Amino acid sequence: MENKESNRKVKLKVEDLTIIFGKQKEKAQELLDKGFSKKEILEQTGCTVGINKANFEIYEGEFFVIMGLSGSGKSTLLRCLNRLNEPTSGKVYINNDNITDKNNKDLLQVRRTEMSMVFQKFGLLPHQTVLNNAAFGLEIRGEEKSSREAKAQKALDIVGLNGFENQLPSQLSGGMQQRVGLARALANDPEVLLMDEAFSALDPLIKTEMQDQLLELQDTLQKTIVFITHDLDEAIKIGDRIVIMKDGVIEQIGTAEDILTNPKSDYVKAFVEKVDRKTIITAGSLMFEKPTVVRFRKDGPEGALRKMRSTSLDILPVVDVHNNFLGFVSLADVVISARKKEPTVEAIINSDVPSVYSDATVEEMLPLISGNKSPIAVINEQNKILGIVSQTSLVIEATKFNEEEIIELKEIANNQ
The missing domain is CATH 3.40.50.300 (P-loop containing nucleotide triphosphate hydrolases)
Structure with missing residues (x-):
C-alpha cells in the first residue's frame, strides 16, 4: 500500500x-x-x-x-x-x-x-531472570531454548543490559526494568512496536534517558x-x-x-x-522560498543592482551556474563595484555568512545572526539554496508572546 x-x-x-x-x-x-x-x-x-x-x-x-x-x-x-x-x-x-x-x-x-507491545506497567515475571523475561514472547511462540535465548540476549545488548541477564527484575531500577520490557518486545523482531505510555511511570531523569535511547534505537532499527x-x-x-x-x-x-x-x-x-516555539519552528517554515539570486559570471554588478531595485532588497544571495550557494552581496558594495565597472561580483561576495539546513530551529539560528547583518541562507546537503531567513522574521518569531503573556503585559501597562 x-x-x-x-x-x-x-x-x-x-x-x-x-x-x-x-x-x-x-x-x-x-x-x-x-x-x-x-x-x-x-x-x-x-x-x-x-x-x-x-x-x-x-x-x-x-x-x-x-x-x-x-x-x-x-x-x-x-x-x-x-x-x-x-x-x-x-x-x-x-x-x-x-x-x-x-x-x-x-x-x-x-x-x-x-506487532509487539510495551506497557506502562512493566509486566515482568518477578521470579524469572532478565534473560527469561526478554525471551518470554519467543517461548510463547514455541521457539527452542537456544534460539530464543540468543535472540533475547541480542535484544538485551541493544537496550544496554548486557551483563544483567541473570538478575531478577527486583534487582533492577525502574528504568532498567522498562528496558527489559522493551527488549522483550524487540526480541520478537516485530514490524510494529506499540508503546502505551511506556515512560510515564519513570522519574524525569530516567524518562529523558529512555527517550534518548529509544531515538537512538530508532535511527538504527527503523521500526514503525x-x-x-x-x-x-x-x-x-x-x-x-x-x-x-x-x-x-x-x-x-x-x-x-x-x-x-x-x-x-x-x-x-x-x-x-x-x-517554547524557539525549539520547534524551523528554517523551512520561516524561509522565503526561491529568492531572487545573483548568478555569478552571468550577472555583473549592474545586473545585481537591477535585481535589487526590482525586489526592493539590499542584500541578495549569490549562486554559481549549478545553483550552489556562494554567499551574499550588499547594495553598498554592488553600487561601488558598478561605478568601478567591474565585470563580475566576485570581489564583493561575502562568503563568511551563516547557512543552515531547513530543519534548523529558531533556537539554533539565533546565535548565527550575532554580529552579522546578512540573512541566513537555507541550503540542502548539496549546497543548493532553498530560501533565506531574514533576521527580522527570526527575531519576531523568537520574541512572540502567547496570549497569556500579552494579557499580563497589558495589565502591567494599565497599572503604570
Whole structure:
C-alpha cells in the first residue's frame, strides 16, 4: 500500500475506527452516525464512545505519537490496533491486510510476529531472570531454548543490559526494568512496536534517558513505532507526527511544527500555547522560498543592482551556474563595484555568512545572526539554496508572546 502524496509505504491504516463501551452499542452507533455527541449518547444509551470514527495512516519506519489528556481515548485507540480492544466498527490494516476480519488464531499470529507491545506497567515475571523475561514472547511462540535465548540476549545488548541477564527484575531500577520490557518486545523482531505510555511511570531523569535511547534505537532499527503519551514535550521530542485527541475524536494530525503553527481547533491551540516555539519552528517554515539570486559570471554588478531595485532588497544571495550557494552581496558594495565597472561580483561576495539546513530551529539560528547583518541562507546537503531567513522574521518569531503573556503585559501597562 503506497501513499500517493508521500510515496512512503503505509504500514498501518485505520478507517472509520469506532469503539463503544456498553450494552446498547447498536443504538449508540446509530446515534453517533446521526451526529449525536458523546454526552448525548451516554445519556440516552448508557454507552460510552471511546473512539469516534478515527482515520489515519502510519508510514513504515515512522515514529507516530498519539497524545491527549486522561480520558481522551489514546490508549483505547492503541489497543484497537492489535485488537486487545475489539472495534465496534471500522477497519485496521497492517501491510494492507485487514486484521479486523481475522479469527482468533490468525490474530494471535499477527500479535506474535508483526506487532509487539510495551506497557506502562512493566509486566515482568518477578521470579524469572532478565534473560527469561526478554525471551518470554519467543517461548510463547514455541521457539527452542537456544534460539530464543540468543535472540533475547541480542535484544538485551541493544537496550544496554548486557551483563544483567541473570538478575531478577527486583534487582533492577525502574528504568532498567522498562528496558527489559522493551527488549522483550524487540526480541520478537516485530514490524510494529506499540508503546502505551511506556515512560510515564519513570522519574524525569530516567524518562529523558529512555527517550534518548529509544531515538537512538530508532535511527538504527527503523521500526514503525506507535507511542502513547499525555506529555506534549515528550511527543514533540520523539514524534515524526503527532495525533492530538479529545473525547475519542482526533482533533489534529501533523508534525510538531504543523500543529504549533497551524492549530486546527481552539482545543489544540490551548494545548500547545505554552510550548517554547524557539525549539520547534524551523528554517523551512520561516524561509522565503526561491529568492531572487545573483548568478555569478552571468550577472555583473549592474545586473545585481537591477535585481535589487526590482525586489526592493539590499542584500541578495549569490549562486554559481549549478545553483550552489556562494554567499551574499550588499547594495553598498554592488553600487561601488558598478561605478568601478567591474565585470563580475566576485570581489564583493561575502562568503563568511551563516547557512543552515531547513530543519534548523529558531533556537539554533539565533546565535548565527550575532554580529552579522546578512540573512541566513537555507541550503540542502548539496549546497543548493532553498530560501533565506531574514533576521527580522527570526527575531519576531523568537520574541512572540502567547496570549497569556500579552494579557499580563497589558495589565502591567494599565497599572503604570
